[in-house]
Amino acid sequence: xAGLTVGSVYSILxxxxxxxxxxxxxxxxxxxxxxxxxxxxAMINGETSVLQGSMHDxxxxxxxxxxxxAWYINE
Numbered sequence: 833x834a835g836l837t838v839g840s841v842y843s844i845l846x847x848x849x850x851x852x853x854x855x856x857x858x859x860x861x862x863x864x865x866x867x868x869x870x871x872x873x874a875m876i877n878g879e880t881s882v883l884q885g886s887m888h889d890x891x892x893x894x895x896x897x898x899x900x901x902a903w904y905i906n907e
Contacts (some may be wrong), residue, residue, distance in 0.1 A: 839900070845852055870895045870896045871895065873893045873895050874892070874893040876891070876892050877890065877891045877892070878888055878890030878891065
């Protein structure tokens, strides 16, 4: 397969016909992806004390291997 996007979710359907069985092997042939996500490289930069309704920008340094972030607000 070619033209796939790193981080995207793909599905595959394998169906054995007339009670047959399928044997499938997947092999990752690219070594460009890191095997682990490194430790967080730096603190989140931005205001730590804000008022309701105010807007602020925050920045982070993306760790090697990291592509997704989940942000939560502690009240």
